[in-house]
Amino acid sequence: MEVEKVSEETLKEISREMFVVRDTGVKEEGERLLELQIGPAHPGSGHMRILAWVDGDIVVRCDPDIGFVHRTIEKLSENRAYIKTIPLVERPSLLDTTPMTIGYVNAVEKLMGLEVPPRARYLRTILAEITRIASHFYGIGILSIFLGHSTGYMWAFGDREIMIELATMLTGARITYAYVIPGGVRRDMPQNFPDQLEKGLRYIERRLKEWEKIFLMNPVVERRLRDIGILKPEIARIYGVTGPNLRASGVDFDVRMAEPYEAYDEIDFMIPVAEEGDAYARGLVRFKEIEQSISIIRQALKKIPDGEIISPQISRLFNPLMKKIYSESRRVKLPSLMATLKPPKGEAVARVEAGRGEALFHIVSDGSPNPYRFRFVTPSFRNVILFKYLIPGHRIADIPAIYGSLDYFPPEADR
Amino acid sequence: MMVVLGPISIPGRFIYDFFHVFILPGFLVLLIAVILLIWAERKIAGLVQLRYGPLYVSRRIGGALQLVADLIRYSFQEFIIPERADRIPFLTAPALALLFAIVPIAFIPIAPGIAPPINTSSNLLIVLAVLAVAPIYVVLAGIASDNKFSFIGSLREVFLIISYEIPFFISILSIAMIFRTLDLSELVYLQSSLLWGALLNPVAAIAAYIAILRITSRFPFEISEAESEIVMGPYTEYSGLMYGVSMGISYIKLYIYSLLYTIVFLGGWLPFQGGMGFVGDYIIGSLVIIAKASILMLISVFLRAVYPRYRVDQAIRLGWSTVFILSIVSLIWSLVVSYLVGRWL
Numbered sequence: 001m002e003v004e005k006v007s008e009e010t011l012k013e014i015s016r017e018m019f020v021v022r023d024t025g026v027k028e029e030g031e032r033l034l035e036l037q038i039g040p041a042h043p044g045s046g047h048m049r050i051l052a053w054v055d056g057d058i059v060v061r062c063d064p065d066i067g068f069v070h071r072t073i074e075k076l077s078e079n080r081a082y083i084k085t086i087p088l089v090e091r092p093s094l095l096d097t098t099p100m101t102i103g104y105v106n107a108v109e110k111l112m113g114l115e116v117p118p119r120a121r122y123l124r125t126i127l128a129e130i131t132r133i134a135s136h137f138y139g140i141g142i143l144s145i146f147l148g149h150s151t152g153y154m155w156a157f158g159d160r161e162i163m164i165e166l167a168t169m170l171t172g173a174r175i176t177y178a179y180v181i182p183g184g185v186r187r188d189m190p191q192n193f194p195d196q197l198e199k200g201l202r203y204i205e206r207r208l209k210e211w212e213k214i215f216l217m218n219p220v221v222e223r224r225l226r227d228i229g230i231l232k233p234e235i236a237r238i239y240g241v242t243g244p245n246l247r248a249s250g251v252d253f254d255v256r257m258a259e260p261y262e263a264y265d266e267i268d269f270m271i272p273v274a275e276e277g278d279a280y281a282r283g284l285v286r287f288k289e290i291e292q293s294i295s296i297i298r299q300a301l302k303k304i305p306d307g308e309i310i311s312p313q314i315s316r317l318f319n320p321l322m323k324k325i326y327s328e329s330r331r332v333k334l335p336s337l338m339a340t341l342k343p344p345k346g347e348a349v350a351r352v353e354a355g356r357g358e359a360l361f362h363i364v365s366d367g368s369p370n371p372y373r374f375r376f377v378t379p380s381f382r383n384v385i386l387f388k389y390l391i392p393g394h395r396i397a398d399i400p401a402i403y404g405s406l407d408y409f410p411p412e413a414d415r
Numbered sequence: 416m417m418v419v420l421g422p423i424s425i426p427g428r429f430i431y432d433f434f435h436v437f438i439l440p441g442f443l444v445l446l447i448a449v450i451l452l453i454w455a456e457r458k459i460a461g462l463v464q465l466r467y468g469p470l471y472v473s474r475r476i477g478g479a480l481q482l483v484a485d486l487i488r489y490s491f492q493e494f495i496i497p498e499r500a501d502r503i504p505f506l507t508a509p510a511l512a513l514l515f516a517i518v519p520i521a522f523i524p525i526a527p528g529i530a531p532p533i534n535t536s537s538n539l540l541i542v543l544a545v546l547a548v549a550p551i552y553v554v555l556a557g558i559a560s561d562n563k564f565s566f567i568g569s570l571r572e573v574f575l576i577i578s579y580e581i582p583f584f585i586s587i588l589s590i591a592m593i594f595r596t597l598d599l600s601e602l603v604y605l606q607s608s609l610l611w612g613a614l615l616n617p618v619a620a621i622a623a624y625i626a627i628l629r630i631t632s633r634f635p636f637e638i639s640e641a642e643s644e645i646v647m648g649p650y651t652e653y654s655g656l657m658y659g660v661s662m663g664i665s666y667i668k669l670y671i672y673s674l675l676y677t678i679v680f681l682g683g684w685l686p687f688q689g690g691m692g693f694v695g696d697y698i699i700g701s702l703v704i705i706a707k708a709s710i711l712m713l714i715s716v717f718l719r720a721v722y723p724r725y726r727v728d729q730a731i732r733l734g735w736s737t738v739f740i741l742s743i744v745s746l747i748w749s750l751v752v753s754y755l756v757g758r759w760l
Contacts (some may be wrong), residue, residue, distance in 0.1 A: 036563055044643035057567070057727060148634065149723035154464035155450045220635045220722045223729055396567065397726040400643040 024352060026077035028395045036396070044146060044400040047410040050387065057395045064387035069411040077374040082108055082341045083334070085179045085374065089361075092415040094380055095176055096135035098128045098167075103378075106261055107361045108182045111343040114311050118263070120184035122304040125263040126197075127170060127179055128352075129293040130299070133204065134163040135355030136286045136293075136407075138246075143404030144215065144282055145269035147224050154216050157220040163198045169193055180333065182341070183311030188330035194301050201294050208290065214285065227282035227400035229390040232277060241386060243357020243379050245406055248276035248285040255353035268301045279405035286407065313336070340369045356380055356407055376383050380412035431693075440525045440674065447519070448712075449586040449666045449707075450482050456716035462718035474533070497652050501559040508556035509653065511663050515549040516667045523674050524600040526700030527689025537597040540673060543584055547667070550576040553639075556661070557649030568648030571727050572639040575629060578734030579636075582742035583626035586619035589749035590679050603683035603757060610672075612680040615752055619745035620680045622738050626740070627676060629730065631669040633715045635722035636730055642667075648717035654751050669715060673708035681707050 036052045039045025049065035073092060075083040089104045109116065116124075137160035144152025152227035164174060171177040176406065179186050197314050215221055216289055236249045246253060247267035254271045256264040272288030308315065310332050317335040318326060326331055345367045351360045357379030366372040383406055390402050435441055452743060458477065460466070473480035496502060519542040524531045535541065550572065557569020590612040591597055594605040606612060613620035630637035639648040648651075650661040683701035691699065725733070 034567075050514060054546075054567075057571075092675065095448060144723065148637060148641060148643070148725035150460065151464045151720050152723070154466055158465050214721070218722065218727060224723060224726060332617050395728060397638075401726075411422060 001261075007323055016238075023130055033251045038399065039065075044403070046403075046408070048413075049402075050399065051149040051332065052391070052396070052399060057397075058390050059394055059396060059399065062387055062399070063390040064384050066188065066381075066410060066413045067386055069414045071411070071415055073415045074376055078370055079371070081339055081369050082343065082371065083182070083338050086181065086370070087176060089376060090176050091411075092176065092376075093135075093354060093356070093359075093380070093409060093412040095138045096128075096131040097176055098124070098131045098179065099352045099354035101178060102128060102262065102357060103350050103352035103354075103359050103361045104363075105182055106352070107181045108341075108343065108348060109345060110348035111363060111365055112182065112341075116184055116185045116262075117308040118305050118313055119188075119307045120309045120311075121263045122300050123170075123185045123309065125179055125267070126300050127167060127177065127185075127296055127303075128262070129297045130163050130167050130170075132355045133290050133293050134160045135169070137163070137289050137408035139286060140211075140283065140353075140403075142407070146400035146404035147221065149215070149218075149221065152211075155207070155211070155214075159204060159279065162203055166193075166197055167199050169196060169247075180186050180311075181332065184309045184315040184332065186332050188309050193280070197301065201297060205294060208287065211287065222280065224401055225283060225405065226276075226278060228279040228394060228398050229386075229405060230276070230278045231390060233261060233387065235389070239385050239389075240382050241357075242382050243284045243354070243407075244289060245282055245383055245386065246357065247271060248274045248281040250275045254359050255351050259351065261350070261352060263300060263303075264296075266303065266338070267296055269296050269299070282405040282407070287352070314352060322412065342367060342369055354379055357383060357407065376415055378412045378415055380409050383408060383414070384413050419703075431448055431529065431609045434577075434697070435525065435532050436521060439697065439703075440520050442517075444705070445496070445520070445667060447671055448670050448709075451665055452666050452669065452695045452712055454479050454482055454715060455713060458721060458730070459717050460720045461711070481741075486659065487752075489656050492655035492658075494655035494657055495652075497561060498559045499559070500652065504555050504559035505652075506657075508559060508648070509664070510539070510655055512549050512552035512665065513660055513664055514557070515669060516664055518545050518562060518672050519675070522686070523671075523678065525674075525684075525704055527603070527687065528696055529693070529700075530600065532599075537658070537681075538596045538599040539587070539591055539602070542599075543587065546668075546671070547580060549664075550580075553649050553664075560652040561650070562652050563646045564647075565649055565651045567640055568645045568651065569688055569757045572649055574727065574731050575636070575734070578731045579626045579629040579738065581736040582622050582734065583630060585739075585742040586616075586623040586626070587679055589619045589746045590616060592746070592749045595753070599678050599683075603634075603685060605680055606682045607685050609756065611682040611685070615756075616745050616748050618741055618748055622741035622745055623676060623680065625738050625741075626734075627669070627672045628715060628718070629734065631672055631715070632665040634718045635725050637719075637724050638727050639729055641679045641722065641724055669712055670708070673711045674704065676711060676729060677704055677707045681711075683707075686694060 002276045033053045033055055036054055037049060038052055040047060047069045049068065051063040051065055052059050053061040063071045071092060074090050077088055080088070086101050086104060089100045093100055101281065137156045141156030141160070143155045144150070144156060161383055167172050167177060170178040170193060171186070186197060201247055232246065233251050236246050236251055240366050251272060252273050255383055257271055269292050272285050272292060309330065314335065315326070317337055319335070320337065322333040328398040343364055343365045347362070347364050349360065349362045357377055360377040362375040363371050364373040388404070391399055432732060436445060436446065472478055472484060521532045522538045522542050523537070531538070554569045554573050557565040557572065581606045591602070593615055595603055596602055596605065609615065632640060640650070645651070652659065653661050684703045687699050687703050689700065
């Protein structure tokens with residue numbers, strides 16, 4: 001894709017023109033402004049602070065203040081073996097962990113030149129889509145409770161539980177799976193997993209119809225979300241917005257399509273795109289993505305080949321006990337060499353489409369057991385800028401509506 | 416009539432009034448109604464939302480103990496007064512709001528042939544006037560808290576209450592206009608000879624019901640206490656028992672407004688006509704009226720499971736553009752009906 005260079009003046013001009021959604025008649029500065037510090041301990045703020053300057057009920061200026069859940073994943077990883085960073089990268093975005101591990105592991109695999117067997121790639125894809133559904137349900141739940149729709153909140157968290165149970169069945173862990181390892185996956189799927197998965201997917205499909213009745217077609221929800229926080233496609237492009245928020249503005253970009261990783265190039269799916277760019281469209285796109293994820297999982301289950309789940313480059317290092325465990329229960333015990341994995345000198349970049357958007361991983365290796373530098377760009381960090389531009393001109397009550405519609409997850413930005 | 420208890424003789428009227436104020440529509444039933452209402456709200460919402468919580472504490476009695484537990488917790492929690500708050504208004508405002516929400520009980524008749532403790536020929540007006548005072552103290556509570564969120568929350572409450580109380584009063588008075596009386600007991604009596612208020616003027620019934628939903632902070636109009644937007648509205652700084660009281664006011668108001676609505680629109684204790692003596696009338700009449708009011712209250716709390724909340728400007732616009740117009744239409748409708756009824760009679 002060709003990148004267009006934009007000067008700062010143009011950017012400011014565009015900002016002035018584009019971001020004023022409504023002419024509020026309120027001046028930027030003045031005595032009438034009241035500064036509201038929403039958060040970091042406010043029911044509607046999450047782990048962040050939103051500084052809002054309001055005139056009456058209208059927000060004139062809004063600054064997101066992030067950094068309240070600092071984790072320093074990048075710095076920590078520089079003192080750790082490569083393999084030990086896998087559980088670390090899934091911490092920031094606790095709700096869709098697998099895409100993050102896939103991204104990191106892909107970068108490590110690129111560094112080391114590891115080939116991943118097809119079965120492992122399909123398993124990764126299935127788990128990534130399961131976590132995507134769970135993540136979208138989480139986002140929808142938060143949007144619902146921000147609107148005061150407690151039924152939506154409880155339903156979303158209840159439905160999310162189905163996907164989490166399925167993922168638990170596959171990986172053995174509830175949230176932080178660390179299922180993806182360099183060269184493959186940690187274990188094969190259990191015998192009854194496809195049946196259970198199909199059952200779960202059918203349940204979700206049935207629920208989506210009920211969701212449509214109670215949430216999407218709810219007149220109050222429509223009035224709260226329609227024409228709120230309109231993000232124009234050109235602005236979305238300039239500011240590097242990503243994920244469903246970008247696609248809700250009519251930009252058809254998805255890493256799974258643009259730069260397929262894992263098994264996505266062998267699966268037929270479409271990317272839901274909405275034109276309006278408002279809060280309702282962002283919610284709608286996530287619902288449509290859930291439908292697409294269901295279809296991806298079904299296809300992947302149908303197409304999944306038999307065979308190894310770990311690269312032969314790693315499995316030949318197995319000792320007899322590991323081989324026995326692998327052949328009997330299809331579980332991978334990593335050889336001790338992995339603890340002091342020394343990839344050759346070089347750099348590797350990998351990007352993935354996580355639930356909230358594109359995540360980018362950049363590893364610089366100097367040949368030692370620890371990465372020399374690990375840089376990790378999360379989707380929420382790229383989307384947080386929207387608070388500054390979407391909220392002004394709206395009312396205080398729209399702050400949670402826009403926040404929820406962005407599916408912003410504060411810890412993900414503070415990595 | 417005098418009731419003789421040993422050496423003391425008590426006037427019968429005193430016993431009636433005591434019964435009225437402290438037991439039947441009064442404090443005891445009010446407290447039970449509020450507790451059951453909150454319980455029902457939890458159960459209904461829990462049923463729709465697939466929650467397990469409301470069943471957790473006392474499974475055998477449907478989780479009702481949870482409310483008692485909450486009440487105890489609120490009662491023993493430390494009550495913190497913010498340093499910069501205006502102490503006296505801060506402390507008295509919720510109490511006065513509560514008082515003005517309860518006082519109408521003394522004016523509302525509950526059974527056929529039995530007058531309320533304070534019986535005047537313009538009960539209806541007095542009840543409306545007393546109910547109209549309560550919001551002032553809610554606003555005072557918000558302003559005295561010295562908190563920006565409370566302040567904004569109280570301003571929202573002012574806007575909203577003004578835009579919904581006026582349509583409510585107009586639509587109630589339009590029924591009074593049909594029957595040409597302001598006496599609540601007589602209103603019910605006249606409905607028995609003609610038709611229920613809601614049937615004579617359905618527009619007024621709809622407008623008044625929407626207004627009740629807003630005045631008592633039910634969904635989709637639970638805007639002044641919007642948690643995700645402004646924490647708890649005017650009550651952000653209240654803790655402990657005062658928080659419990661602030662929470663309870665909207666339920667008490669719902670009870671009072673439902674009683675009023677039942678009398679004006681749903682024929683009060685009709686179809687029961689009385690004539691079973693004092694005890695029979697009191698018990699059956701009030702059971703009928705409370706049953707009708709309970710259905711109203713249950714519908715009101717059920718809406719929590721369906722709707723999110725409106726934005727403040729949308730709710731105000733709805734109030735002035737739709738509900739207010741509806742109430743004006745109901746006034747005109749009442750003029751026509753009252754003319755026709757006058758000719759029939």
